Amino acid sequence: MSQNRPSVLVFDVNETLSDLAPLRHRFEQIGAPADLLPLWFAGILRDGFALTAAGGPADFALLARDSLRWLLAGTLDPAAADDAAHHVVEGFAELDVHPDVVEGVRALRAAGYRLVTMTNGSAALTDRLLTRAGIRDCFEALWDVTGPGRWKPDPRAYHYAAEHCGVRPDEALLVAVHPWDIDGAQRAGLAGAWLRRGVPDAVYPRSLTSPALTAENLTELAHLVG
Numbered sequence: 001m002s003q004n005r006p007s008v009l010v011f012d013v014n015e016t017l018s019d020l021a022p023l024r025h026r027f028e029q030i031g032a033p034a035d036l037l038p039l040w041f042a043g044i045l046r047d048g049f050a051l052t053a054a055g056g057p058a059d060f061a062l063l064a065r066d067s068l069r070w071l072l073a074g075t076l077d078p079a080a081a082d083d084a085a086h087h088v089v090e091g092f093a094e095l096d097v098h099p100d101v102v103e104g105v106r107a108l109r110a111a112g113y114r115l116v117t118m119t120n121g122s123a124a125l126t127d128r129l130l131t132r133a134g135i136r137d138c139f140e141a142l143w144d145v146t147g148p149g150r151w152k153p154d155p156r157a158y159h160y161a162a163e164h165c166g167v168r169p170d171e172a173l174l175v176a177v178h179p180w181d182i183d184g185a186q187r188a189g190l191a192g193a194w195l196r197r198g199v200p201d202a203v204y205p206r207s208l209t210s211p212a213l214t215a216e217n218l219t220e221l222a223h224l225v226g
Helices: 023-029 034-054 060-072 078-094 101-110 123-133 155-165 179-187 218-225
Strands: 008-011 114-119 141-144 172-176 191-195 213-215
Touching: 008 155, 023 034, 023 078, 034 060, 060 078, 078 123, 101 114, 101 218, 114 123, 114 155, 123 141, 141 155, 155 172, 155 179, 172 179, 172 218, 179 191, 191 218, 213 218
Parallel strands: 008 114, 008 172, 114 141, 172 191, 191 213
Antiparallel strands: none
């Protein structure tokens, strides 16, 4: 990375910075199995991608509630499903960052990198997440896809972040746990750093463009790019 050192690191938020595990307890509180969480989150992404591909608007919170109501159909009556969906989605506002995030973010900022976020979720919730972790001051801007009007992995979402930082796409590096996000960023001209996030034997899909960097977590990434 010494020859092609990026000037800006663009962070994904959901699962990359935030730990979604506490939402499992909220599933249990509404009488649903905790292991429904991955299927639910995958459904949110699916519908957001589909709406973006079709040219329609996609609101993360609305899709999250719709996805859960669909999963709870036949288990709860419609009114109870509405209440349950709201209860789970409200949990996003109380999430914390992964254990490595504070140290890793501070190390990357100390190394001279400019840090921003671009999420398919909410910039307001990102602000609360990073403020609660004590690292909001490390980030110069927090963006979500309401700016470009297109969900990642649409190229316009990544270009929006680069343009608003005043850099070319090839001067930016996306940091994410999702291979689809890495692939999208790299097809848009950015480099990508894939975090295994506690799954050392995770296999990156061969059908997607290989990441420029792979690290177990942000602490290791800071060592790799420092």
